[in-house]
Amino acid sequence: MAVQKRVVSIFFIQLVLLAVSGLNRVDGAGLRTGYYDESCPDAETIALKTIRKAISKDVTLAAALLRLHFHDCFVRGCEASVLLNATKEGDAEKDGFLNLSLRGFDVIDDVKSAIEKSCPGVVSCADILALAARDAVQLTGGLFWKVETGRRDGRISLSKEIDVNLPFSNFNITQLKQNFASKGLTKKDLVVLSGAHTIGSASCFTINTRLYNFTGRSDTDPALDPTFASELKKKCKPGGILPVFELDQGSSTISDAHFYKAVRQNRGLLISDAALLDDHVTRAYVKRQSTSATAGANFGRDFGKSMEKMGRIGVLTGNKGEIRQRCALVN
Template sequence: MTTLKNVHFLKGCEASVLLDAAEEGDAEKDASSNFSLRGYDVVDDVKSAIEKSCPGVVSCADILALAARDAVRLTGGSSWKVETGRRDGRISLSKEADENLPSSNFNIAQLKQNFAFKGLTKKDLVVLSGAHTIGVTSCFVINDRLYNFTGRSDTDPALDPTFASELKKKCKPGGGGPVLELDQGSSTVSDAHFYKAVRQNRGLLTSDAALLNDPLTRAYVKRQSTSPVKATFGKDFGKSMVKMGGIGVLTGNEGEIRKRCAFVN
């Protein structure tokens, strides 16, 4: 399962996730936590077009930051100002991604610790989790939640029973089944519907349900699931994306501006 936050979260906003492996299977994009990440070809096309117009000026890291903003805007969400001038990193390791990216199985304590390590607050955590308003995941990711939550062939009791039955019709034991919308019924629109699903115990991931297990994150979920205040999510999301987009930025003589996003110069 991969969302917008995975793109910038590990080393920071320096495009290491775009690099191909020096050795087979050893890049961030090969990590299990980035298994569902897509769109590399789109970034490559953008980079190629920019290089023709102004070679060696716009980094892949800036392209990612701008593309994240534009993807949200094009799916009905809000916009925000993106500062540019980032440079690209030269190192990408799958082991680091698997060890450091927040897992879809994390509980609230693990999520808070993981985000705090990057200088992100509990509000950033619950806001950036709203990135699950768009995108998909696989049956494999939620298999244990449906069929073996505590190792006793049980289902997560935090999951709405009716929703769990619906998911079991799609997802077979062992993880086989179709691609699943992260925000069931609203996965192509950037809105606050995700929080309504979480409040109804219909958040797809364990980490979604975990947002109800902290007073601050639970209160935010409740507010955003109530229609009169939905507009605040877009503004909050932009602020948290700007904050995350400033993590680990390379500038000046650090890193490089790649000619092709999948390869170091």
């Protein structure tokens, strides 16, 4: 009897541990679409209007906004820690090396100020990041998904947490899969969300090793199309930092499935993009999205689903966290 009781209680403890270990991943409890329908009915319209204005002046901001949400969610969850400034305790996420090329903070601040005028203290910066990512994609290509809201903002941002949470551009497929799995995301999410590289750019600095010192022997990554590599080398010199290059050559201001065509032709800019050809699931997806008969099929739907999943990582809801007054500062 005593043994039976012990077995039951161990089983119970295991169940609780399992539930708790899942909490910081893609749980999303407490989020729903239309969360602000009553408390701030114009929030989404105000966000869209502000973002449209910003993107109409500088289309490259769309990519910047999409990337901000990703970098937010992968470090401490989608709770706007990426927006916080350094404190006297130390550097913040935005000061970390992998985040130095993030842009679009001022657009998020503009959205926040505009929303605060209508409904002060109601809409979180974390939700604004999620809405901005969706609006950026919608405004550059028409892909649309309903964004779940109800996130609250965190109070901690540490630059030292960047490297252990964000994927590096020289990650191979195993490292990429591990990194995504650690956030509760699948291989399918990996290949679909990498499709975000349909817009935006990467710097000469980012691709320098791939072009000039791939294995430490002054070589170029053989997985990169040689003609493309020579074109890049004309503008990107050894040790160079600029210029920037389109992640999806010839289509970097339009959100569509064209990126997969580039990857299939070995013209994906990043090592991590090319790595999508090294796993059978991700390769099959790249192939399907780049074959003329099936190209683009369901990409919009897939992308929306994976973005929704990413947007649930480690969220703070209910009475956790706070609604920041200004996105760069805790209250």
